[in-house]
Amino acid sequence: MQLVNGETNGVFVIAVTPFDETGAIDWTSLDRVTDFYFEAGATGLTLLGMMGEAPKMTQAEAIAITKRVIARANGQPIVIGVSAPGLASIRELGQAVMDLGAAGVMVAPPGSLKTDPQIHAYYGQVTEALGSDVPVVLQDFPLSTGVNISNEALSRIIEDFSSIKMLKHEDWPGLAKISAIREAEANGRRRVSILCGNGGLFLTEEVGRGADGAMTGFAYPEMMVAVTHEMKAGNADRARDLMDAYLPLIRYETQPGLGLAVRKYVLAKRGKIASPALRKPGKALDARSAAEVDILMERTEKRLKELG
Numbered sequence: 001m002q003l004v005n006g007e008t009n010g011v012f013v014i015a016v017t018p019f020d021e022t023g024a025i026d027w028t029s030l031d032r033v034t035d036f037y038f039e040a041g042a043t044g045l046t047l048l049g050m051m052g053e054a055p056k057m058t059q060a061e062a063i064a065i066t067k068r069v070i071a072r073a074n075g076q077p078i079v080i081g082v083s084a085p086g087l088a089s090i091r092e093l094g095q096a097v098m099d100l101g102a103a104g105v106m107v108a109p110p111g112s113l114k115t116d117p118q119i120h121a122y123y124g125q126v127t128e129a130l131g132s133d134v135p136v137v138l139q140d141f142p143l144s145t146g147v148n149i150s151n152e153a154l155s156r157i158i159e160d161f162s163s164i165k166m167l168k169h170e171d172w173p174g175l176a177k178i179s180a181i182r183e184a185e186a187n188g189r190r191r192v193s194i195l196c197g198n199g200g201l202f203l204t205e206e207v208g209r210g211a212d213g214a215m216t217g218f219a220y221p222e223m224m225v226a227v228t229h230e231m232k233a234g235n236a237d238r239a240r241d242l243m244d245a246y247l248p249l250i251r252y253e254t255q256p257g258l259g260l261a262v263r264k265y266v267l268a269k270r271g272k273i274a275s276p277a278l279r280k281p282g283k284a285l286d287a288r289s290a291a292e293v294d295i296l297m298e299r300t301e302k303r304l305k306e307l308g
Helices: 028-038 059-073 087-100 115-130 150-161 175-188 203-209 219-233 235-255 260-271 287-307
Strands: 008-012 043-047 076-083 104-107 137-141 165-171 195-196
Touching: 028 043, 028 059, 028 219, 043 260, 059 087, 059 137, 059 175, 059 219, 059 287, 076 087, 076 137, 076 150, 087 137, 104 115, 104 165, 104 195, 115 137, 137 150, 150 165, 165 175, 175 203, 203 235, 203 260, 235 260, 235 287, 260 287
Parallel strands: 008 043, 043 076, 076 104, 104 137, 137 165, 165 195
Antiparallel strands: none
């Protein structure tokens, strides 16, 4: 399996972890949704991210899921989220998943980091703990982590820690951060891959700024694949037309605290997982919200038919 690097591009779907109504991992649905992501055109997958319910799993479950999906992916790159409060846990899970064939690991900063020097030092400790041969994806998602990584801090991290190969960009507003990274590279700094999150909400603008694609988990991954392709092919109007068709549903999914329930509900409606269940303390959609999502799905399909 190819490791992620500074040139990695395309769409890495943040994969859901399917559970049954008792909270047990649904292995059959895991296989089915893995196949679906790649059939939709995904370049790779990211497991055990925030939307993969990683904090609700044991270490043994995380390793078992990794092993199952890597085997199912048949050589396609799989990134594993290994974020944890302590470096020992990051090191242990990181080494285990790399031994299983992962393409890299993703690490988000803990909420205790408040200053640029603290953030810089933390990623130095992470890369040292994992080893210089392990590619690291830096997850920059301040709306969730509470950690604001400035352009200056990010620049120093990229310059000082060469095993950080990719930025999972989810700052919001954060388009100027993408421009700053690409400008620094034009002036001689090494290149890092930039894949973007936030449910694809700003994907056309992000790719227009120089992002390499998406790393998020919207329940229509074919949208992210098509929009990224059209933007890179110079067909910006077509890309924006596609985005317009999906935006109402993306907007609904972007609601904090509700997004994963929406995502799993849509995937279940599409027949890709058997149940929309979240592992406790997660909560499924109520009937009124589900009915609203049904309307949005119907309208999305209608607009796509009109686009042709």
